[in-house]
Amino acid sequence: MARSAAQQSSAAQESSAAPALLSIGQVLARLTAEFPDLTPSKLRFLEERQLVSPARTESGYRKFSPSDLERLRFVLTMQRDHYLPLKVIRGYLDDIDAGRQPELPGAATLSTPSMLPSERRFQRDELMREAGATPQLLSDAVSSSLIVAADVYGEDALHVLTALVELKRSGIEPRHLRGFRAAAERELGLIESALIPVARRNDASSRAKAGELAREIAGQLEIVRSSLIRSALSRLDP
Incomplete structure (x- = not known):
């Protein structure tokens, strides 16, 4: 039976009110300017780790909502800027989902992921x-x-x-700090060496795990470096 004009108008309003869902390609198009290393395999890896839960079409294609997009931006920013492990980020988001207001270790307290500004x-x-x-x-x-x-x-x-x-x-002056680049390259060498066992498994999941492990190692190296500097500074106190 044909629908009435009123029914068609109501359906159209409901459709226009619903937020547009995004494909993986559309998500990448919106986020790769901020996160150049983001790939489809990284998105799938974050889904496997339950950081984001996109909807699925009847054909099995992933569809991301605007809130999924902001959640991804939050996760990727916390990784990049604060070197936080995914399990820490997930614990924080689980608390947010449960209505709590936790403090995120190593980062400013945020009441909701959507409050995180773009770079x-x-x-x-x-x-x-x-x-x-x-x-x-x-x-x-x-x-x-x-x-x-x-x-x-x-x-x-x-x-x-x-x-x-x-x-x-x-x-x-900047010229006095040239050694910082050399030190960073040495740290990168350490990280690459630690990633060899994972990098040998040349599949999408392993590549995503390697990226996560690299960030975790970088964060631990930063802790050691900061501690050494604080210790050296304490010797300068009269």
Whole structure:
């Protein structure tokens, strides 16, 4: 039986009110500018670890809601910026889902994942203005391999350049910090060596696990480095 005009209008309103669901390709298109290493296998890996639960069509295709998208952005940001293990992030999100307001270890307290802002992007002039840096300081930072030259810079570059502005006031120039790049490369070598057993299993799940393990190792190395610096500073106290 044909539906009445009122029924058709009501159905159309319900359809327009429902949030649009996204395919894996559409999710990648929206997130890869912020997270260049995001791949379909990484998305599937995050689903396996129950960080996100997309809907499924009758044919079995994954469909992500806007809230799924924000949840993914939150998870990926916590990994990238705070080196948090997925099990820690999942525990935090489980508490959020249960209506609690937990504190996330190693990061600022957030009441909901959707409150997490997207990373800001800066043109060269904007970057220097935000950091209070001169063109010469940015050039020196690039030549000393402390910042990678680019058309558009992220917040990491802003944080580094701002720190270099402050260090310059104490007489520390970018050229004095060239050893930092060498130290970072040595740490990368350690991480790559630790990943060899996982990397040998050349499947999508193993590649995603390798990425997660790399972040966890980087976070542990950061803890050791910070502790050594604090210990050395304590010896400077009179």
